[in-house]
Amino acid sequence: xxxxxxxxxxxxxxxxxxxRGFYKDSYTIKEKGEDNPLTDADIASNNIxxxxxxxxxxxxxxxxxxxADDASRCQRNEVWIVDPVDGTKEFxxxxxxFVVSVALVRDGRPVLxxxxxxxxxQLFVGEVGEGAWYxxxxxxxxxxxxxxxxxxxxxxxxxxxxxxxxxxxxxxLMPVGSVAYKFGLVGAGMAEAxxxxxxxxxxxxxxxxxxxxxxxxxxxxxxxxxxxxxLPKPLVDGICATNGVIHPHILGLMEAGx
Numbered sequence: 001x002x003x004x005x006x007x008x009x010x011x012x013x014x015x016x017x018x019x020r021g022f023y024k025d026s027y028t029i030k031e032k033g034e035d036n037p038l039t040d041a042d043i044a045s046n047n048i049x050x051x052x053x054x055x056x057x058x059x060x061x062x063x064x065x066x067x068a069d070d071a072s073r074c075q076r077n078e079v080w081i082v083d084p085v086d087g088t089k090e091f092x093x094x095x096x097x098f099v100v101s102v103a104l105v106r107d108g109r110p111v112l113x114x115x116x117x118x119x120x121x122q123l124f125v126g127e128v129g130e131g132a133w134y135x136x137x138x139x140x141x142x143x144x145x146x147x148x149x150x151x152x153x154x155x156x157x158x159x160x161x162x163x164x165x166x167x168x169x170x171x172x173l174m175p176v177g178s179v180a181y182k183f184g185l186v187g188a189g190m191a192e193a194x195x196x197x198x199x200x201x202x203x204x205x206x207x208x209x210x211x212x213x214x215x216x217x218x219x220x221x222x223x224x225x226x227x228x229x230x231l232p233k234p235l236v237d238g239i240c241a242t243n244g245v246i247h248p249h250i251l252g253l254m255e256a257g258x
Contacts, residue, residue, distance in 0.1 A: 004056065005127055008102055008114050011052035015045040015100045016118030019085055023119060024094055037088050042066050045084035045100055053080045053102065060104070063234060065203045071232065079105050079230045081206040087178025089157070096120050097156075097177030099184065103206035108228040113210025115184045124184040126214030134188040141217040141243035142189040147171070150192040150246055153182040158196060166257050179239070183208025186241050187215035193242040197222045197254050202234035208241065218244040222254050 001009075022041040030038045046066040054062060057080070061073030064082040073079050080102065085091055087098025096119035104112040115124040126132040132139050144150055149172060154164050156175040164173055174191065176182050182194040183205065206229050209219045220226055222238025224247075240250050 001125065001133065002127060002130070004104075005112060005114075005125060007056055008053070008104070008112065009123065009125060011049060011056075012100050012102055012114045012116045013123075014052065015048040015084065016116045018044040018048055019091070019100060020118040023091065023096075029092060037092055038066070039085070039088060039092060041091060042085045042088055046082070049080075049082050049084060049100070049102060053082070057104075061230065063203060063230065065201065069234075074230060074232055076230075077107055081105055081110075081202050081229060081234075083180060083203040083207070086180040086204060090177035095177055097181055099124075099178050099181045101178075101180040101203070101207035103210050103229075105206060105229045108230055110206050110210035110213070110227075110229060113207035113214065115180050115207050115211060117181060117184075122184065124188060124211050126187060126211035128210055128214045130214065132187055132211055132215035139188045139215055141187060141212070141215050142192055143245070144192050144243065145245045147246055147249045151190070152250075153185050153191045153194045155179070155196055155198075158198065163196075163198075167253060170253065179204040180208045183212050183219075183241050186243065187212040187217055189215075189243075192246055193240070193250050195222070195238075195240045195242075195250050195254060197238040197257070199235050199237060200239050202229050202231070202236065205236065205239055205241075212241045216244065218242055218247045220247070220251070222251070224251050
């Protein structure tokens with residue numbers, strides 16, 4: 001792992017410790033929209049990450065779910081893309097399926113991703129072109145090839161809404177909270193894929209995209225196009241992250257189900 005990667009891990013662990021201090025304790029909840037709460041843990045994590053990461057790379061731009069967007073980031077070659085607590089809804093429900101997510105994006109592509117679940121003590125780190133590590137041990141995506149038997153992690157919220165009912169006869173679905181956490185499970189070989197045709201924000205997925213790709217997997221939007229990050233409107237058209245082998249099959253299912 002690079003020196004920069006180790007420094008980012010330290011910052012993410014510090015933010016995760018702050019989040020852990022609020023878990024199942026007292027905190028303020030505000031609603032930003034349907035299924036989109038904001039808590040004191042989000043703010044504390046965001047403050048730590050912004051202070052630590054901008055000090056590491058002072059010239060890099062900043063995009064976070066919990067910060068006012070500064071359009072000047074689009075003029076920067078490098079940008080930090082951060083979700084201080086990805087899976088805040090699970091956090092508020094006491095379900096330990098959320099992560100602190102950080103990505104460093106260079107020229108539109110993520111080159112470093114760190115995801116940290118501070119409750120289950122799971123750390124996912126990926127440096128594209130260099131390798132991926134789960135809790136300090138080198139990891140790779142799974143080699144499972146058939147769609148039958150593939151472990152597919154999907155949105156718990158979307159599952160409850162019935163949006164995955166059309167796939168139940170074809171797929172082994174495992175509902176999980178955080179978007180980024182699902183990417184972590186795929187990259188570490190604990191699942192073969194995650195997908196949704198629904199839009200996601202860049203901060204939901206940038207760290208996970210870096211981790212999955214560093215681990216030898218493949219990511220794209222719902223049409224199979226590679227992600228480009230640090231866009232003026234930070235919204236992506238669906239997601240698909242897989243071990244690579246089953247990627248075309250998942251894209252085909254989404255196309256058939258649309």
